[in-house]
Structure formats: structure tokens, C-alpha cells
């Protein structure tokens with residue numbers, strides 16, 4: 001076969017370490033590696049999608065999203081976050097992933113420094129690199145929270161700071177005080193804050209606080225994906241100061257045209273309909289978080305109790321991580337999320353309590 005050539009921007013980026021793991025383990029493997037809700041999308045949302053198909057709402061939509069959905073997202077901000085946005089400040093995207101991509105493409109120039117926590121969600125560094133930026137890790141403190149003083153030291157001259165609370169992979173929720181300090185300090189120095197709030201509804205003690213409360217140069221990224229168990233529907237959004245929207249829209253309209261029409265009607269039902277399913281999912285995640293935390297602590301693992309999202313980040317040592325995976329407990333080694341945590345593993349508890357108990361039993365046999 002002839003040798004094909006690829007652009008430097010894709011050569012500079014590796015495939016996600018998480019996807020690679022999906023094939024690991026035998027048929028009896030317990031998958032705690034996957035970062036998506038194991039719940040089904042609530043029925044009223046599915047029905048809205050079916051109704052949209054039957055009503056022939058299957059063509060292109062306005063590039064920025066159907067007006068009703070942009071309005072519903074503004075109403076959601078008012079109801080849940082006490083923030084006031086106008087529809088012109090909302091851009092509907094194909095999931096939070098596309099929203100992050102658009103922000104990087106629209107804001108990052110070659111060589112710009114993009115600050116991301118290390119460890120942090122896998123897409124940030126890759127998307128910053130595609131845009132020609134230089135991703136730079138901000139280390140976490142021993143409680144797995146952002147070290148605000150350290151972050152401030154790195155902020156001078158940076159283009160973006162990506163804040164993710166509740167966080168993947170650590171399950172940490174940042175305090176209002178830290179978020180305020182990061183936003184105010186960053187915005188004062190011309191650093192735009194990108195606040196990825198896709199896990200906002202999965203907080204178990206501390207309240208979620210939106211970064212947009214504390215500065216004028218904050219871009220909020222969010223999605224229906226995790227909140228409503230809609231990962232495959234691909235609906236997310238950017239909420240930003242109005243002048244950013246047309247610039248992000250340029251990238252979106254040429255690369256994507258619009259988010260899927262049917263999914264947008266489904267998301268409209270999600271944001272305007274009954275919120276009880278979200279509450280039920282949160283309570284189930286909380287019970288699983290407790291089960292996993294107590295189970296792993298009982299085996300002698302010492303780690304901060306996860307405060308949000310559906311992940312625990314646990315120091316175990318490379319050998320044990322490897323052995324666990326070979327024994328069919330699929331967890332994600334920390335280096336998939338940056339360079340600083342090779343001895344840690346991410347456990348996702350977006351799986352049944354029964355699976356979590358079985359995984360803890362298997363680990364017990366390994367540590368004995």
C-alpha cells in the first residue's frame with residue numbers, strides 16, 4: 001500500500017487512551033471505564049423526537065439552533081443558575097465536544113497558551129493542539145482541587161483557562177471562592193475563562209456555581225448529554241458574550257451546518273419538561289458514589305471522597321491498575337488524562353450498584 005501523508009496537526013495528537021480500553025478484558029469484564037450515563041433517555045424526550053420526525057422537522061435548522069431551544073436554554077440559565085442570557089448569546093452545537101472545539105478554533109491563535117488542569121478531560125489538550133495552541137497543565141493540590149495560587153502564577157499571558165467543575169476525571173467540585181478568584185484574576189489579565197459545566201447537576205454536597213457569575217469574559221460550555229442521559233443525541237451549547245457567537249458560528253456553519261434537527265427538538269423537551277428524572281439520576285449516582293467510596297476505602301485506598309460528576313480518581317500504583325484491568329475490572333489509568341497522575345486510576349460509577357460491588361470484590365482478591 002502506498003504511504004499516505006497526514007497533516008502535522010493530527011500527527012501531534014494521540015487517539016484517546018479511554019477508547020483504546022474498551023476492547024480490554026474478556027466477556028466477564030466489568031466496565032468502570034466509560035464516561036457516559038447508563039440510564040436510558042427519559043420517555044418524554046424520546047417522544048418529542050418521534051413527534052419531530054413525524055411532523056417532518058427533518059431539514060436543516062438555523063445554524064445557531066432552533067429559536068425555541070435557544071430561548072429554552074436562556075430560561076434554564078435563569079431557573080438553575082440565576083444567570084441572564086439572551087438567545088443571541090447561545091449557540092447550539094453537536095454536544096459539549098463540538099462546543100469546546102468551536103471555542104478553541106475561534107479564540108486560539110498559533111502558539112497561544114491554553115491552561116488546563118493536569119489531570120483533566122482528554123479533549124482539552126487535543127482540541128487546543130488542533131487549533132495550534134500550546135496546552136499547559138495546571139497541577140492540582142493533594143485534594144485534587146485547583147491550586148488557585150499556582151493557577152494564578154501561570155495565568156499571565158495565557159489565552160484561555162479551561163475550568164471544569166464538577167471535574168472529569170477527579171470528581172472534584174470547586175468552591176465558589178476558588179471559581180470567583182480564578183475568573184476575576186484571569187479576566188483582569190485578559191485570560192478568557194472557558195467553563196465546562198456538563199456535570200453541573202451531579203453534585204452531592206457542595207452546590208454548583210457557574211463561573212459566568214464572576215466575570216464578563218467567560219464562555220460557558222454545557223450539553224444535554226450527561227444531564228438527561230442523551231450522549232448519543234449530540235446536543236450541547238455555548239453561552240457567551242454576544243460578540244463571540246458569530247465567530248464560533250463561522251466554524252460551526254462550515255463544519256457542521258447545524259446540530260441534528262431531531263435532537264434539537266428532543267433537547268427542547270428535555271430543558272422545558274419534567275426535571276424529576278435528573279433528580280432521580282443524581283440520587284442514584286450519589287448512592288453509587290457512597291458504595292464505591294466506602295468499598296475502596298475499606299480495601300485501604302486513600303483518596304478524597306468524590307464530590308460530583310460520576311468519577312472517583314484513586315491512587316493505586318501502576319501494577320495494581322494493570323492487574324485490575326487484566327482481571328476484568330476496566331478502569332482508566334491516570335496518564336490518559338495528563339502527565340501527572342500515572343499512579344491513579346479513574347473509576348466511573350455510571351454503572352449498576354451490582355457491578356460496583358462485583359468490581360470491589362475482585363479488587364479485594366487482588367490486594368489481599
Ligand SMILES: Cc1ncc(COP(=O)(O)O)c(C=O)c1O
Pocket residue numbers: 035094095096097098121164167168196198223224225226231235236
Ligand atoms: C468534562 C467533559 N466535557 C465535555 C464532554 C463532552 O460531552 P459531549 O458528549 O456532550 O460531547 C465530556 C464527555 O465525557 C466531559 O467529560
